[in-house]
Amino acid sequence: xxxxxxxxxxxxxxxxxxxxxxxxxxxxxxxxxxxxxxxxxxxxxxxxxxxxxxxxxxxxxxxxxxxxxxxxxxxxxxxxxxxxxxxxxxxxxxxxxxxxxxxxxxxxxxxxxxxxxxxxxxxxxxxxxxxxxxxxxxxxxxxxxxxxxxxxxxxxxxxxxxxxxxxxxxxxxxxxx
Amino acid sequence: xxxxxxxxxxxxxxxxxxxxxxxxxxxxxxxxxxxxxxxxxxxxxxxxxxxxxxxxxxxxxxxxxxxxxxxxxxxxxxxxxxxxxxxxxxxxxxxxxxxxxxxxxxxxxxxxxxxxxxxxxxxxxxxxxxxxxxxxxxxxxxxxxxxxxxxxxxxxxxxxxxxxxxxxxxxxxxxxx
Numbered sequence: 001x002x003x004x005x006x007x008x009x010x011x012x013x014x015x016x017x018x019x020x021x022x023x024x025x026x027x028x029x030x031x032x033x034x035x036x037x038x039x040x041x042x043x044x045x046x047x048x049x050x051x052x053x054x055x056x057x058x059x060x061x062x063x064x065x066x067x068x069x070x071x072x073x074x075x076x077x078x079x080x081x082x083x084x085x086x087x088x089x090x091x092x093x094x095x096x097x098x099x100x101x102x103x104x105x106x107x108x109x110x111x112x113x114x115x116x117x118x119x120x121x122x123x124x125x126x127x128x129x130x131x132x133x134x135x136x137x138x139x140x141x142x143x144x145x146x147x148x149x150x151x152x153x154x155x156x157x158x159x160x161x162x163x164x165x166x167x168x169x170x171x172x173x174x175x176x177x
Numbered sequence: 178x179x180x181x182x183x184x185x186x187x188x189x190x191x192x193x194x195x196x197x198x199x200x201x202x203x204x205x206x207x208x209x210x211x212x213x214x215x216x217x218x219x220x221x222x223x224x225x226x227x228x229x230x231x232x233x234x235x236x237x238x239x240x241x242x243x244x245x246x247x248x249x250x251x252x253x254x255x256x257x258x259x260x261x262x263x264x265x266x267x268x269x270x271x272x273x274x275x276x277x278x279x280x281x282x283x284x285x286x287x288x289x290x291x292x293x294x295x296x297x298x299x300x301x302x303x304x305x306x307x308x309x310x311x312x313x314x315x316x317x318x319x320x321x322x323x324x325x326x327x328x329x330x331x332x333x334x335x336x337x338x339x340x341x342x343x344x345x346x347x348x349x350x351x352x353x354x
Contacts, residue, residue, distance in 0.1 A: 127341035134340035155321040163311035164304035171322040
């Protein structure tokens with residue numbers, strides 16, 4: 001076990017600034033590409049991260065603090081952001097993500113004392129008993145998953161362009177290869 | 178085929194600033210973790226990126242422009258950075274990467290006219306004939322591979338901490354799972 005509240009916050013703080021420096025101002029070709037039908041482009045990944053800030057991490061944390069294991073979390077729709085028809089630019093979305101992430105980190109710091117709350121338990125609708133520590137670790141790894149997804153989606157765009165070097169580029173390996 | 182010189186440069190320019198905003202100031206726990214024996218931590222990945230700037234991309238490009246297919250590239254030692262005993266901090270390494278990457282982008286712009294040079298061919302010691310366009314696409318995807326590696330290595334550190342959520346976190350899936 002490695003979870004440490006300060007170190008977790010280091011990553012949570014960096015995700016929005018990392019994505020801002022990576023995605024802001026990129027050409028539409030990079031922003032709109034995906035891995036095929038039913039997969040997300042980078043803009044949809046940012047929408048999903050914003051949705052998580054609004055409906056997943058802090059609401060579930062508050063749910064555990066209020067309800068404990070008495071009542072399971074309301075289910076989280078991992079695809080709800082795909083209904084978002086907003087016409088915000090990627091730069092506006094990145095600003096929205098940054099603002100809500102900073103608010104949520106402040107909320108996290110005010111809600112959780114790591115000496116007291118990390119072992120508190122709640123009830124996940126699919127997994128059963130989960131701990132605050134596990135929820136917060138998942139928040140961090142969820143960020144890392146989606147940064148990895150964005151760079152993988154962009155790499156896919158050059159799958160043919162790299163010619164024989166494909167062999168050396170792990171990111172282009174598909175499951176089963 | 179999607180390669181476009183300006184779009185490729187967009188990514189090459191962003192890699193160093195992305196890594197700077199992601200890695201600078203992180204705790205040693207995040208910087209030193211790896212995926213087990215013989216795998217790289219984030220600092221070693223940055224060393225490898227610096228090494229590529231010095232001995233791989235631009236030198237190979239110049240080699241194609243000077244030699245064409247007459248003489249294969251000198252082989253590139255992908256592990257040479259592991260001999261680096263320098264005691265630079267991660268922040269110093271990130272600054273070094275930034276400086277040499279900016280120089281190399283300027284060199285790229287001065288060497289390559291996309292209307293003239295992209296189809297020029299050189300000889301790779303393992304693959305045989307390769308094109309300038311393929312080398313430049315590979316430079317981009319190589320950046321993306323190593324950003325993905327850094328976030329994957331960091332996610333690995335919380336493999337156990339996330340508890341049952343491991344199920345939903347693609348980044349923690351291992352080959353064969």
